[in-house]
Amino acid sequence: MSQANLIPEFVRRQSFIELDGRRRAQSLFDEGTWRELVGPFNRMESPWLPLQGIAPQADDGCIVIKGKIDGMTAVAIALEGGFQGGSIGEISGAKMTAALDLAAKDSQAGKRTAAVLLLETGGVRLQEANLGLAAVAEVISSVLALRPHAPVITLIAGTVGCFGGMSLAAGVSSYVVMTREARLGLNGPEVIEQESGTDEFDASDRALIWAIHGGEQRVGMGLADTLIEDDVEKIKETIRGYVHADLRPEYRSQQVELYRARIAALDTSEQIDPRSLRQKWSNGTKGELR
Amino acid sequence: MSEHIGLRGRTWFQALTENREPMAGDPSSILASEAQIGDELALFLCVVPNPSSRFPCVRDGQVGLEEAFALAHHLRSVIIEDREKPKAQKRPIIAIVDVKSQAYGRREETAGIFFAAAVSSDAYASARMAGHPVISLIAGHAFSGGFLTHGYQANRILAFDDSGIMIHAMHKEAAARITRRSVVELEQLGHEIIPMSYDVRDYAKLGLLHKLLHVEDPQRPTAADIEAIRRDLIDAIQDARRGATDLSNRLQSEAAKQTRKAGIAVRAALEAQWENA
Numbered sequence: 001m002s003q004a005n006l007i008p009e010f011v012r013r014q015s016f017i018e019l020d021g022r023r024r025a026q027s028l029f030d031e032g033t034w035r036e037l038v039g040p041f042n043r044m045e046s047p048w049l050p051l052q053g054i055a056p057q058a059d060d061g062c063i064v065i066k067g068k069i070d071g072m073t074a075v076a077i078a079l080e081g082g083f084q085g086g087s088i089g090e091i092s093g094a095k096m097t098a099a100l101d102l103a104a105k106d107s108q109a110g111k112r113t114a115a116v117l118l119l120e121t122g123g124v125r126l127q128e129a130n131l132g133l134a135a136v137a138e139v140i141s142s143v144l145a146l147r148p149h150a151p152v153i154t155l156i157a158g159t160v161g162c163f164g165g166m167s168l169a170a171g172v173s174s175y176v177v178m179t180r181e182a183r184l185g186l187n188g189p190e191v192i193e194q195e196s197g198t199d200e201f202d203a204s205d206r207a208l209i210w211a212i213h214g215g216e217q218r219v220g221m222g223l224a225d226t227l228i229e230d231d232v233e234k235i236k237e238t239i240r241g242y243v244h245a246d247l248r249p250e251y252r253s254q255q256v257e258l259y260r261a262r263i264a265a266l267d268t269s270e271q272i273d274p275r276s277l278r279q280k281w282s283n284g285t286k287g288e289l290r
Numbered sequence: 291m292s293e294h295i296g297l298r299g300r301t302w303f304q305a306l307t308e309n310r311e312p313m314a315g316d317p318s319s320i321l322a323s324e325a326q327i328g329d330e331l332a333l334f335l336c337v338v339p340n341p342s343s344r345f346p347c348v349r350d351g352q353v354g355l356e357e358a359f360a361l362a363h364h365l366r367s368v369i370i371e372d373r374e375k376p377k378a379q380k381r382p383i384i385a386i387v388d389v390k391s392q393a394y395g396r397r398e399e400t401a402g403i404f405f406a407a408a409v410s411s412d413a414y415a416s417a418r419m420a421g422h423p424v425i426s427l428i429a430g431h432a433f434s435g436g437f438l439t440h441g442y443q444a445n446r447i448l449a450f451d452d453s454g455i456m457i458h459a460m461h462k463e464a465a466a467r468i469t470r471r472s473v474v475e476l477e478q479l480g481h482e483i484i485p486m487s488y489d490v491r492d493y494a495k496l497g498l499l500h501k502l503l504h505v506e507d508p509q510r511p512t513a514a515d516i517e518a519i520r521r522d523l524i525d526a527i528q529d530a531r532r533g534a535t536d537l538s539n540r541l542q543s544e545a546a547k548q549t550r551k552a553g554i555a556v557r558a559a560l561e562a563q564w565e566n567a
Contacts, residue, residue, distance in 0.1 A: 094553035171408020195394035260359035
């Protein structure tokens with residue numbers, strides 16, 4: 001493509017990352033078909049944050065929208081990375097599990113309802129500690145209850161990324177879609193540095209972080225499915241494709257023996273080079289940019 | 291306290307299975323065994339420290355890549371073997387939990403520990419949803435990603451009523467640092483705000499526990515203690531068989547109706563708005 005064509009395309013492109021969680025979720029639906037459930041006007045806030053002198057938010061940083069995506073019934077659940085780091089508390093966790101459970105109930109009754117999880121989160125909200133951890137366990141369970149009946153699609157756009165307990169929810173999803181600006185991992189670099197020292201992980205080494213947790217690597221090594229540009233239209237198109245996807249007899253997190261053998265084959269005498277790991281694991285997976 | 295991590299897990303695994311050796315093919319950190327419980331066989335699973343693990347960041351009893359996949363392997367085997375059996379005959383699965391945390395390592399992040407943990411939770415949840423009674427016995431620590439990987443998908447959770455039990459999202463020092471408090475402030479806050487507490491009796495108020503178990507010293511159980519805990523496990527197995535295979539029971543106890551009432555209200559509101567959307 002010539003430069004003359006590229007520049008207008010770049011200028012016309014609408015960034016998805018620049019949208020907040022609510023606008024991101026809205027952008028996936030067919031026009032005029034969606035409605036937000038238990039929105040900010042219902043004022044269902046965290047009862048735990050005010051007790052600690054922290055201002056709650058009227059939607060607890062979790063947005064649930066139901067409607068049609070390319071004519072198919074779907075529910076999108078977005079975590080707003082701008083509120084308390086997208087962390088999971090009692091209320092945001094209850095919204096997620098309730099929406100997933102209702103989608104599962106409808107899907108089992110023949111009204112297939114796909115779920116799209118827009119995850120920008122550091123994981124459990126430490127101010128609600130044990131209720132956050134319990135919520136994560138319940139979200140995982142509810143994703144797994146829906147997955148045999150309708151696609152569960154995790155979309156990580158960035159720039160917070162998806163860390164902590166919620167990375168397990170991504171791990172059990174039917175499909176994971178990421179941008180180059182997105183990251184996915186259990187422990188963020190700062191946490192590893194704190195727990196295991198700078199020798200183990202230098203959290204100021206940006207190149208290392210992206211080489212390990214970045215979208216290109218996760219898709220390249222087959223732990224996520226599609227690498228997508230930061231573009232509202234392209235993301236919408238990709239999600240539409242997955243909403244229509246046929247159900248599979250087996251998803252990635254059921255492939256125990258394949259991955260157990262891969263872990264057994266790792267040389268752990270020194271740190272693992274992300275690039276060569278990607279080459280070893282990439283066979284049969286697609287890592288191209290859409 | 292941390293020097294004791296894994297001791298209690300190992301103690302109770304041995305007490306209940308009369309077995310202490312890892313199975314061939316498993317890392318030394320995984321204890322898996324079938325053993326009699328009541329009039330049936332159950333699969334017992336436990337993660338213990340392996341000071342000579344080839345993964346340095348799991349040597350103190352953290353749950354890492356090999357641990358997660360080994361757990362999933364045993365769980366999937368039982369699910370497949372019992373596939374054709376009626377629900378009443380599916381083998382119970384007992385997770386004995388005493389884990390420091392997930393592994394905090396670069397090797398683990400590079401090779402996708404998030405996914406390994408997901409694979410193990412998937413296997414535990416799949417066993418539960420297939421009708422296996424899945425019971426967690428918290429014998430010591432149950433922290434964060436370690437607990438999510440090993441035990442938190444159970445349909446009944448039991449814990450000793452003992453000061454050595456700690457169930458939490460993050461250990462005190464790190465939680466204090468991240469929430470910008472001192473450890474003393476954090477402990478104080480735990481007394482006022484139930485989900486922040488590190489005390490198992492406060493955890494019981496969240497309604498997530500099936501039962502608190504009483505023995506004199508969980509680290510040195512007597513024969514009578516072991517018999518009593520066996521009976522508690524059998525009761526939990528029977529209760530799980532009578533109940534749903536999802537986690538709805540965690541919202542139905544009297545304690546949950548009190549402490550989690552805000553979350554319960556959110557569920558009701560969402561259900562009420564769902565149909566018309």
